Amino acid sequence: MKPGSQLIRTIGERCRVCYTCVRDCPAKAIRIASGQAQVLPERCIGCGNCYRVCSQSAKQVYDSRPDVEALLRSGRRVAAIVAPSFPAEFPDLDGAQVAGLIRRLGFSLVCEVAFGADLVAAEYRKLLNEPGQRRWIGTTCPALVAYVEKYLPELVPNLAPIASPMIAEARALRRLHGDDLAIVFIGPCLAKKVEADNAHGQPEVDAVLTFIELRSLLEVAGIRPEPGGRGFDPPHPGLGALFPISRGMLQAARVVEDLLTGDVVAADGRPAFVQALNDFAAGALEARLLEILCCNGCIMGAGMSVDSPLFRRRTAVSQYARRRIAEADPAQSAEIARRLEGLDLSVRFHPQNLPPSAIPPAELQRILEMMGKLAPEDELNCGACGYPTCREHAAAIYLGLAESEMCLPYTIDRLRESLKELSESNAELASARQALINAEKLASMGQLAAGIAHEINNPLGVILLYAKLLLDELPKDSERREDIALIAEQADRCRKIVAGLLHFARRNKVVRQPVDVVRMVDRCRRGVIIPGNIRVYVQHQLDDPIAELDEDQILQVLTNLIVNATEAMPQGGDLTIATRGTPEEVVIEVRDTGTGIPPANLPKIFEPFFTTKQLGKGTGLGLAVAYGIVKMHRGRIDVVSNADPARGPTGTTFTVTLPRADREG
Secondary structure, three states: OOOOOOOEEEOHHHOOOOOHHHHHOOOOOEEEEOOEEEEOOOOOOOOOHHHHHOOOOOEEEOOOHHHHHHHHHOOOOEEEEEOOOHHHHOOOOOHHHHHHHHHOOOOOEEEEHHHHHHHHHHHHHHHHHOOOOOOEEOOOOHHHHHHHHHHOHHHHHHEOOEOOHHHHHHHHHHHHHOOOOEEEEEEOOOHHHHHHHHHHHOOOOOEEEEHHHHHHHHHHHOOOOOOOOOOOOOOOOOHHHHOOOOOHHHHHOOOOOOOOOOOEEEEEOHHHHHHHHHHHHHOOOOOOEEEEEOOOOHHHOOOOOOOOOHHHHHHHHHHHHHHHHHOOOHHHHHHHHHHOOOOOOEOOOOOOOOOOOOOOHHHHHHHHHHOOOOOHHHOOOOOOOOOOOHHHHHHHHHOOOOOHHHOHHHHHHHHHHHHHHHHHHHHHHHHHHHHHHHHHHHHHHHHHHHHHHHHHHHHHHHHHHHHHHHHHHOOOOOOOHHHHHHHHHHHHHHHHHHHHHHHHHOOOOOOOEEEEHHHHHHHHHHHOOOOOOEEEEEEEOOOOOEEEEOHHHHHHHHHHHHHHHHHOOOOOEEEEEEEEEOOOEEEEEEEEOOOOOOOOOHHHOOOOOOOOOOOOOOOOOHHHHHHHHHHHOOOEEEEEEEOOHHHOOOEEEEEEEEEOOOOOO
């Protein structure tokens, strides 16, 4: 790869932060930051799991096509070496057709890496025949090698010092065709791009194409399969064609995985390979050779374009291997073996020390508590965050690889709290909005009322005066006396309405003085005539009865509420007046067991001129005036009512909450 390039990147606008890539990354090389999954190249082992499992196509692999096209245009001889998993990628084509497709792209040679696998298998056979009990880890999988170098550096001396089939094939071809030969590997493995780049000394493979990239080049060039053709160039493989299948290397090396002796152990796939390495490091495995593939065989590599199931791919590779072995030319194989005698297939590996990952227990506990994991039973280990356990997630947070919001239960709890806070804020906003609407109505009605009152008051006084004069002058037995009395009565009623309008429109100033709320309530109760069929209860729960109020105005509010409560109980009932408070506020409640207020009327009760009383029994200004007085005191007045006997006892409760002192003072 080009200097500074990265094997796998995240396309930010496509990433939905589903944590699938975190969950499937054996190296935990993915950092979640600012809602994006970022692949960390210093931690990545190139297995390609994140690329394979991303349903949003948010992972982008380094594109080697421009590098290969530049090589093919350079005028150099370029050889394509094809991984032995190609029968699983092209199940409908024979070897000759696949080689023909690749050759028509401009390659001088098209060879099989399976031959390099035969060379590697022979080296493993020699290694296991050496005296002693030294334990080895197979190095045919570059992702496995990267994992050991980065995460288990103490096992680097156990890595078998044998080149991978790709490197072995490249060295063999340069021995046969000269050092100036350019070599392009084509296969299913993303980690091969990194292996070629690292090059254990000096570059031995010039570029790596995945099968996905190969198909793209063929499509752009318009190359289609043709029958027949020259087929692959020598050297031809034998059992090395089985390498991409799990345990294929063991069969090619004629090494038996004996379950009784346990000398050889094979493992493949994401969960198994990590566990096998950890057990090997802990001494739980007695194996002399641990053969591991990060995928379930190379035929399941992330660079494959097909989606056929595992065993169908195995079958395709096995059938091709049988044909290839049947077609082997012993004489040609012997000649090539002679020319490659003494070929160096050794490699050296080096630990890549990552920053220390030891986490102070106190920090781990702090992070767990921050996520609501206060006790062991709170650690659900649900895996929704992408980490197997809550403690591993907490450790990743400490290392800067994860965020606390990745924890689904923690996020749900926070969402519930936010919804609760939002609901409370919404209720407060609705209350404030209603208060603003009422205030606007009061202001507009106050202006209107003031104008009407002033215009009507004088002619109304004249009508009332002359009506009373006529009553005084008429004989007591006059037939017109009843009509004139009705005029005077209605004019007097109009005068009271006008007086109420003037009082409503007048913006009285609140004159605060220390007031004993208990005495004020008792005084108000004595000043209101209460019918005999109504029982009155007074409940004082004020530790400190003193508050700075305008006593006359608050008395007007209480009087109005008490009168309304008695009128709501024509058949009698219970009237309760209660006081309570806090150091900042005093609360006065007036409760009745009357008929209640229908839900449809509740939003209107503080509107001027709204009344449910019979004509002539009320002006609809009492509660509007009370509301205005309470608001001038910077308090609030709330009402709860039930008018439906099916829902429980009927009645209404008005709650007046007043600050003990002027909040602006």
